[in-house]
Amino acid sequence: xxxxxxxxxxxxxxxxxxxxxxxxxxxxxxxxxxxxxxxxxxxxxxxxxxxxxxxxxxxxxxxxxxxxxxxxxxxxxxxxxxxxxxxxxxxxxxxxxxxxxxxxxxxxxxxxxxxxxxxxxxxxxxxxxxxxxxxxxxxxxxxxxxxxxxxxxxxxxxxxxxxxxxxxxxxxxxxxxxxxxxxxxxxxxxxxxxxxxxxxxxxxxxxxxxxxxxxxxxxxxxxxxxxxxxxxxxxxxxxxxxxxxxxxxxxxxxxxxxxx
Amino acid sequence: xxxxxxxxxxxxxxxxxxxxxxxxxxxxxxxxxxxxxxxxxxxxxxxxxxxxxxxxxxxxxxxxxxxxxxxxxxxxxxxxxxxxxxxxxxxxxxxxxxxxxxxxxxxxxxxxxxxxxxxxxxxxxxxxxxxxxxxxxxxxxxxxxxxxxxxxxxxxxxxxxxxxxxxxxxxxxxxxxxxxxxxxxxxxxxxxxxxxxxxxxxxxxxxxxxxxxxxxxxxxxxxxxxxxxxxxxxxxxxxxxxxxxxxxxxxxxxxx
Numbered sequence: 001x002x003x004x005x006x007x008x009x010x011x012x013x014x015x016x017x018x019x020x021x022x023x024x025x026x027x028x029x030x031x032x033x034x035x036x037x038x039x040x041x042x043x044x045x046x047x048x049x050x051x052x053x054x055x056x057x058x059x060x061x062x063x064x065x066x067x068x069x070x071x072x073x074x075x076x077x078x079x080x081x082x083x084x085x086x087x088x089x090x091x092x093x094x095x096x097x098x099x100x101x102x103x104x105x106x107x108x109x110x111x112x113x114x115x116x117x118x119x120x121x122x123x124x125x126x127x128x129x130x131x132x133x134x135x136x137x138x139x140x141x142x143x144x145x146x147x148x149x150x151x152x153x154x155x156x157x158x159x160x161x162x163x164x165x166x167x168x169x170x171x172x173x174x175x176x177x178x179x180x181x182x183x184x185x186x187x188x189x190x191x192x193x194x195x196x197x198x199x200x201x202x203x204x205x206x207x208x209x210x211x212x213x214x215x216x217x218x219x220x221x222x223x224x225x226x227x228x229x230x231x232x233x234x235x236x237x238x239x240x241x242x243x244x245x246x247x248x249x250x251x252x253x254x255x256x257x258x259x260x
Numbered sequence: 261x262x263x264x265x266x267x268x269x270x271x272x273x274x275x276x277x278x279x280x281x282x283x284x285x286x287x288x289x290x291x292x293x294x295x296x297x298x299x300x301x302x303x304x305x306x307x308x309x310x311x312x313x314x315x316x317x318x319x320x321x322x323x324x325x326x327x328x329x330x331x332x333x334x335x336x337x338x339x340x341x342x343x344x345x346x347x348x349x350x351x352x353x354x355x356x357x358x359x360x361x362x363x364x365x366x367x368x369x370x371x372x373x374x375x376x377x378x379x380x381x382x383x384x385x386x387x388x389x390x391x392x393x394x395x396x397x398x399x400x401x402x403x404x405x406x407x408x409x410x411x412x413x414x415x416x417x418x419x420x421x422x423x424x425x426x427x428x429x430x431x432x433x434x435x436x437x438x439x440x441x442x443x444x445x446x447x448x449x450x451x452x453x454x455x456x457x458x459x460x461x462x463x464x465x466x467x468x469x470x471x472x473x474x475x476x477x478x479x480x481x482x483x484x485x486x487x488x489x490x491x492x493x494x495x496x497x498x499x500x501x502x503x504x505x506x507x508x509x510x511x512x513x514x515x516x
Binding site: 075078086091100153 | 417418421442
């Protein structure tokens with residue numbers, strides 16, 4: 001049984017104006033310490049899939065299990081970096097990260113929790129801004145806080161929902177490199193959702209393309225056989241890079257309806 | 261820049277002057293009992309220039325009278341917040357509570373202070389607690405309703421953070437629900453204070469307690485009409501200042 005096992009999940013949202021069939025049996029399997037990306041067009045149902053894995057919403061059909069335990073609700077073992085970061089605006093950086101540390105390490109002495117909070121803030125290079133509130137931070141800094149908070153949850157798998165989509169290209173590249181560095185140090189399981197094919201290839205071991213909705217499913221995973229550590233500068237010249245890119249783009253194009 | 265600053269100063273003064281002219285005209289023509297602005301000033305100047313003198317229970321400087329009223333309002337207002345805030349949170353948080361009490365609240369809300377006061381007198385048998393009871397009951401509703409709306413409009417994103425962290429209910433309240441709804445709560449507090457001040461006149465008129473409202477009613481009965489105008493202007497000025505004060509407090513709690 002895989003570490004994270006998403007089996008044939010279906011999800012339909014009902015509203016007064018009718019129902020939207022978002023996921024039509026998405027399946028994903030990954031091992032511990034693996035970095036998996038889900039790539040698809042905007043609006044295809046990626047966020048819905050992440051919310052299902054996070055346990056924030058329930059699937060209509062199908063099952064999700066992590067490390068042998070069925071997912072029945074949200075929990076820190078499936079830590080999440082939200083698309084809009086969802087930092088609490090009335091708290092400083094330290095308090096935002098500390099909230100997660102205090103919740104997850106509740107049994108440990110206060111001094112240990114404080115130290116861990118500071119370590120996480122240092123890990124994302126925000127020590128100088130620890131006493132600032134989110135409104136005083138740039139988009140890139142907010143994103144870093146969200147990552148630190150996600151890591152504070154000691155997740156068995158870290159879920160990242162388009163974490164870089166709200167950033168400008170330069171900041172995005174910097175943060176991708178930082179994420180790569182942090183992940184190389186820790187090697188925990190990560191599910192990254194993105195609409196950026198190059199971002200997925202740079203970061204992930206395997207990539208699941210998602211068909212455009214309604215009733216989206218995941219295509220067969222594509223292996224990225226690029227050695228680590230990866231250097232963004234030379235990457236696009238590698239045959240393995242071009243092969244992965246072609247496979248993903250072909251799959252996404254084939255699933256796209258002509259009208260779109 | 262200069263022209264806008266000038267107009268910001270000149271136009272309100274022009275407005276005041278126009279009101280004084282209309283007031284004078286009315287007092288000279290259709291309402292001869294209404295004191296003119298000049299007469300109002302002459303008869304009121306001692307109350308304004310020596311705002312804290314005290315000659316008797318009802319014959320006191322206007323700020324001394326206003327102080328009595330403010331103390332009374334403060335008590336009623338404090339009671340309104342002490343009851344209204346938790347009730348608002350319960351309404352926002354609990355569906356059961358909302359379904360049980362929302363109809364009653366919608367029913368009680370439009371009842372005038374004039375209706376509550378006699379009931380307060382029946383319950384407490386004394387005018388002071390009855391006045392405070394009336395102020396509290398009338399001023400409570402904006403706090404109740406704004407708090408409930410504030411709790412219900414908390415962004416799902418913030419709640420999801422708490423859910424993922426599996427925060428205990430108490431932590432969820434203290435760290436997420438209360439701070440997220442504070443801006444609404446303080447809007448409720450500001451509106452409640454305005455209402456509390458509005459009610460003071462009615463309650464003092466009926467109980468005859470010393471204060472601006474009591475003074476107003478007494479001077480009406482003693483036919484010193486200029487002092488009615490003095491009281492009205494004082495009530496307006498204090499109400500305006502209170503609103504500004506609460507507006508400043510409210511701004512501090514806005515989420516930036």
